[in-house]
Amino acid sequence: MEIPASISTVIQQQPYPILFAAISGSHLYGFPSDDSDYDLRGVHILPVTEVVGLDTGAETIEISEIRDSVQIDLVTHDVKKFFLLLLKKNGYVLEQLYSPLVLQNVPEYEELKFIAKDCITRHHSHHYFGFAASQWKHFEQAQPHRIKPLLYVYRVLLTGIYLMQTGVVEANLVKLNQVFNLSYISDLISQKLAGEEHSYLSDVDIAFHQTEYQRLRDRLQNSYAESQLPESPTAKAALHDLLLRLRIRS
Structure with missing residues (x-):
């Protein structure tokens, strides 16, 4: 995919060294509209002087701005905070780490991806249950019904099922559907790609999607129960060892 030059500029202007920065959001999930924001996620490394003293640096940096007509939303966490999130059942940070749309990284990034495989547990399914429920609520309550929350529902549930079955983080709905072969997914993605970020479904069978939502939730539950992933x-x-090396070097 073609990356606007302004995105690289924003990353280069960050105040701290970057462990990695990658694209998340609709571009990662496989259904960006022409006006979709660029969601950038990553990890910065605070120097020792801004960790051990009384005046500490920002654990999280958030930037939301428009550059060259491109809406950019950047969020980076300090390396310690990010590592602590990895040790929890947090699917967001896994998806950010394993995003194939990497914009910048240092050699330790590959080491981190290898280490983080041992952070994946069967209890990450709880993240995907919760995320799917919130997106279904957004879809069901909105009038008229928007395409994006419905796509998020399916993306989240399929990501969770695939993770439970394989231990692999795959957040792209197009690639996931090559495995699950749900006939309606391609049509929903096509509608999203052809429309705006907040486009609506002109004709939608709520009962059908309610049934599919529950069926995939049940499948995620079964995948969790049968998963060979660790507890x-x-x-x-x-x-811990990687954090010390990164911090000392900074």
Whole structure:
């Protein structure tokens, strides 16, 4: 995909060294509209002087601005905060780390991706249950019904099922549907790609999607029950070692 030059400029202007920065959101999920925001996510490294003293640096940096007619939303976490999130059942940070749309990284990024495989547990399913429920609520309550929340419902549930079955983080709905072969997904994606970010469904069978939503929730529950993924992460020591090396070098 073609990346606007303004995105690279924003990343280069960050005040701290970047461990990695990648694209998330609709561009990662496979259904960006022409007017979709660019959601950038990543990890910055605070220097030791801004960690051990009384005046500490920002654990999270958030920037939302328009550059060259492009809406850019950037969020980065300090490396320690990000590592602590990895040790929880947080699907967001896994998807950010394993995004194939990487904009900038240092050599330790590949090491982190290897270590983070030992952060993935069967209890990450709870993240996807919760996210799907909130998106279904948005879809069901909005009048008229928007395409984006419905696509999020399916993307989230399929990501969760695939993760439970394989231990692999895949957030792109187009690629997921090559595995699950749900006939209606391609049509929904086509409508989203052809319209605006907040476009609506002109004709929608709510009862059908309600049935599919519940069916996929049940499938996620079964995948969780049958998953061979571990009960808890085992990467804490390796993350601790990597954090010390990154912090000292900074």
